[in-house]
Amino acid sequence: MSEENKSSLDQLSALCKRRGFIYHSSEIYGGMPGFWDYGPLGSELKKNVKEAWWQFTVRGREDVAGLDATIIMHPKIWKASGHLDTFADPMTMCKECKKLMRSDQIKDIYEDQKKKPQPKIAGSDFFCPYCGGELTEPKPFNLMFKTVVGPIEDAANTAYLRPETAQAIFAQFQNVTSTSRQSVPYGIAQMGKSFRNEVTPRNYIFRSREFEQMELEFFIRPDEAVEIMYGKVVTLADNPNLDGPVQDDWGWEVWHKYWVEQRKKFLNAVGLPTERFVEYWQKPDELAHYARACVDIEYDFPFGRQELEGIAARSDFDLSQHQKHSGQSQMVFDDPLKQAAKKMDDAAKKAFVEKVQADWVSRGKDALEAEKFCLALFEGKYVPHVIEPSAGVDRLMLALLCEAYEEEKLVDEKGKEDIRTVLRFSPKVAPIKVAIFPLIKKDEAQDKLAREIFTKLQKKVNVMWDVSGAIGRRYRRQDEAGTPWCITVDQQSVEDGTFTVRERDSMEQKRMTYSQFLEMMYDALEF
Numbered sequence: 001m002s003e004e005n006k007s008s009l010d011q012l013s014a015l016c017k018r019r020g021f022i023y024h025s026s027e028i029y030g031g032m033p034g035f036w037d038y039g040p041l042g043s044e045l046k047k048n049v050k051e052a053w054w055q056f057t058v059r060g061r062e063d064v065a066g067l068d069a070t071i072i073m074h075p076k077i078w079k080a081s082g083h084l085d086t087f088a089d090p091m092t093m094c095k096e097c098k099k100l101m102r103s104d105q106i107k108d109i110y111e112d113q114k115k116k117p118q119p120k121i122a123g124s125d126f127f128c129p130y131c132g133g134e135l136t137e138p139k140p141f142n143l144m145f146k147t148v149v150g151p152i153e154d155a156a157n158t159a160y161l162r163p164e165t166a167q168a169i170f171a172q173f174q175n176v177t178s179t180s181r182q183s184v185p186y187g188i189a190q191m192g193k194s195f196r197n198e199v200t201p202r203n204y205i206f207r208s209r210e211f212e213q214m215e216l217e218f219f220i221r222p223d224e225a226v227e228i229m230y231g232k233v234v235t236l237a238d239n240p241n242l243d244g245p246v247q248d249d250w251g252w253e254v255w256h257k258y259w260v261e262q263r264k265k266f267l268n269a270v271g272l273p274t275e276r277f278v279e280y281w282q283k284p285d286e287l288a289h290y291a292r293a294c295v296d297i298e299y300d301f302p303f304g305r306q307e308l309e310g311i312a313a314r315s316d317f318d319l320s321q322h323q324k325h326s327g328q329s330q331m332v333f334d335d336p337l338k339q340a341a342k343k344m345d346d347a348a349k350k351a352f353v354e355k356v357q358a359d360w361v362s363r364g365k366d367a368l369e370a371e372k373f374c375l376a377l378f379e380g381k382y383v384p385h386v387i388e389p390s391a392g393v394d395r396l397m398l399a400l401l402c403e404a405y406e407e408e409k410l411v412d413e414k415g416k417e418d419i420r421t422v423l424r425f426s427p428k429v430a431p432i433k434v435a436i437f438p439l440i441k442k443d444e445a446q447d448k449l450a451r452e453i454f455t456k457l458q459k460k461v462n463v464m465w466d467v468s469g470a471i472g473r474r475y476r477r478q479d480e481a482g483t484p485w486c487i488t489v490d491q492q493s494v495e496d497g498t499f500t501v502r503e504r505d506s507m508e509q510k511r512m513t514y515s516q517f518l519e520m521m522y523d524a525l526e527f
């Protein structure tokens, strides 16, 4: 979506409904706030976004393994992770119109209202953004959806729909480590449904109650282990090359920045140019107590700049919590670390322990714990730290739709103006890759050849067959669906096998052979 041609979310959502990208869930019964369905084009777009992420994050690397865990897990997982006690938003209710809302979103809701109410109690700063009425005191509201496992509805059988995919990765860390032939530093990735009972789901598919996430937990050595092994820890001040292969002597700070850069590369590859998003580095007072750094990648949605995804350096918090709550060790044994520690004499070890103790105490941690941690390190043992890039599938789809949408003004040879609605998706995520048209529907030879090309391409990518209407109208239909290429088979095709390939963005047409087209298409689809 270009700056000067930014559409409102209303125009985009109208196109998405009309062309079968996104529908209200349960629409025939009036819909459900915060739940959305993806139609024929939307489901293809979603699959492509997820496949692109999996290819970029898992298959395209040697140091990441995949996981596909259940949505309902042991409730103790949510106790250990902190979700049961603290995953809550402040909720308030209007005493007059009875509407519920998040008290930290009142200002935004007020801004969104076309008719802005005045406070009914003069001078009040905290009033209902819908009617101006008096609000109740904010109360924490836990966002997890509850359910019951088995036929008996009691507290012992209460379970939760996962509010994030990440926790299963921690809970299966030891299994994946022992079966994947991976060792730290390495990552485990998972994508799938998450559920949050958002108080005010809003802004289309930006904040839903059922959505999908794509999360990576990349496990790294604690900096202290890196120091034992390499004598120093590489930090950002050393200007490490983040474009080259990853390095074992990187500290957490470099790994974190490396993943911020990787995520930006991914966003570029699927069609979001760097200049269209910003990195927001959370300030120390905004960070969770265990987090060392957190970057939100924010995108300029039509309703304002908002978080698209986050990359957090979470220390060893998660695995340590699961170790504590499950009683199962979440340590790894790192032989190269043990071998490096063996080379240290007693004086060097003592000096090392004292240095770590001083550092931990300066960060409000316990000196005795620091000593225990060092002694375990000398044995090659530690609980890994983690860098977590966490993205939302639906949010990324919305950003891609916003970015791709354009109402382009065209002027024909006779000076007549026209508007072309086009979705300029990257071919990598475009729902339909190629549309195939015989120029003249009733021409048997053209129809036969076009069908042959269609059937061959159908085995490779998602293709569309269209014979209805003038060729110009067929192109426009595909522009609205975001199809990057249209192939038209004409009389010359019947004679020499070449066909016309019309490119969506430039609208240029080129004659190509089938193999030339395949080469061009695969080049554009490759990561």
Ligand code: ATP
Pocket: 164, 196, 198, 205, 206, 207, 208, 209, 211, 212, 213, 307, 308, 309, 310, 390, 391, 392, 393, 394, 395, 396
């Ligand atoms: P927000 O502050 O917007 O609620 P968050 O910081 O709680 O998001 P995380 O818990 O870090 O989000 O989740 C990681 C990613 O999952 C987010 O960056 C976003 O892309 C996606 N996500 C989170 N909540 C929702 C939701 N309700 N609907 C759609 N996507 C979501």
